[in-house]
Amino acid sequence: MLLHFYVSTSIMDNLIKTKQQIDNIRISGKYLTELLMLLQKYTKAGMALIELEIVAEEFMKKNWLKWAFNWYQWFPANLCLSVNDCVVHGIPDDYILKNGDLLKIDCGINYKWWISDAAISVLIWWELADPQAWKLIQATKTALDEWVQKISNWKKIYDFAKTVNDQIKKSWFKVIQKLTWHGVGNAVHERPYIYNRPHPDTQKTNFKSWMVVALEPITAIDSDDFVEWNNWWNLYTRNGDLWAQWEYTVLVKDEWYEILAGIR
Secondary structure, eight states: OOOTTOOOTTSOOOOBOOHHHHHHHHHHHHHHHHHHHHHHHHOOTTOBHHHHHHHHHHHHHHTTOEESSTTGGGOOSSSEEEETTEEEOOOOOSOBOOTTOEEEEEEEEEETTEEEEEEEEEETTHHHHOHHHHHHHHHHHHHHHHHHTTOOTTOBHHHHHHHHHHHHHHTTOEEOTTOEEEEOSSSSSEEEEEESSOOGGGTTOBOOTTBEEEEOOEEESSOSSEEEOSSSSOEEETTSOOEEEOBEEEEEOSSOEEEEESOO
């Protein structure tokens, strides 16, 4: 996930994938899921964000893989590591994690030029550190897990986004309005672009069989918008509150779906 609020219309998107293309994305996703599990295991208080970047680098080199994010639209790192009120695009640096921090790990892998994209949220020292942050993570993942099951051929994207948005609101949290989910595979970002809310532009857009999409609710405790500061990349919640994210790469099928990347 990078630059959800801006996508180039110059890219020739190929929404429907062939069996061979899907097989390559599936392999990419297998590696990505393994990497996210490794990073989840390593993440702890006292660790610097740049150390997680190094762990990921070693994994990629060991498996002869290519990064999807590094220098995509000039992003200067392999992982997006966003802490607490940083919404997206956090650049790994020397920040030391501490108990109570809410870290979002977002990553993409390029396997034979086919890309998967997934993310997790990690609360350092788990529920005891911040019960409200823990509830935010659980609400975000639950909304994704429950409603990904309803994805199939010709289901409306608008309805999916509305349902996820409504469920997050029932948990007394907010979605970030301007950021989008997206197609993935040929590039990090492809059509369709799916807002975190029921956007009118998606009312006539449907999921289609053999489409691959990166689905990622982006939520916050109180904010529904972001601000920019520190650098051009890091975006922060408008009210300075915590936010969470969970993301899968999903293959749409005729009557069902398949999660190609992401920790369930």
